[in-house]
Amino acid sequence: MPWVISTLTQTKFAAFLFDMDGTLLNSIAVVNRVWGQWALKHGLDPVAVGHTLHGRRAIDTVRDWQTPGMDVDLEAEAILQAELDDVVGLIEIPGAQAFLAALPPDRWALVTSAPRALALRRVRAAGLPLPAVIVTGDDVANGKPAPDCFLQAAKLLGVAASDCLVWEDAPAGIAAAEAAGASVMVIGTTHATPMQTPHPVVGGYTQLSVAVDEDGSLLLQAVNQG
Structure with missing residues (x-):
């Protein structure tokens, strides 16, 4: 059953905060x-x-x-x-590389529960770019579902977490994003069955496009699939 975008309209955000496993790459x-x-x-x-x-x-x-x-x-x-x-079989989520390449370097962060060494290893193995701001499980006292990691990433980017869009795939990460007051986009590519969630769900980044507003904010919208 294909994943579809639900309840998504063009939306403006100060920054994007991306989980790693299941969100940017399939591990x-x-x-x-x-x-x-x-x-x-x-x-x-x-x-x-x-x-x-x-x-x-x-x-x-x-x-x-x-x-x-x-x-x-x-x-x-x-x-x-x-x-x-072991990095055998690591692949990007469809469209992730191109989507990340379209983002201004100071408008996105990697926020993962993995240790820093593992995050760097997997992102590079999947052929994805690395942002300037990376918050890992090594950097917070309380891991997901606590909001610490997303709050820290937003602070490092100089924006409010409530103005950010968090990209997640797992319940613990979604709960952390909600606790941080951020908006949430769920990536459903690696889910065997649809997740029950009030948040928009997409199967990958090929269904989305992003533009930069005059004030530097990110404008997210659905791509017309024809």
């Missing part, structure tokens, strides 16, 4: 391999673990699933290294 293959192996190693259900990790910091997920005697920090470090070593 499902890597995530399933790394976390599946980790879950089996500890006698956990890979499917159950997989349902809880998207959009969140690895250490928070490990903490939720820790078994007796587990060293949470050590396990999170091991997962990070495995993810750094």
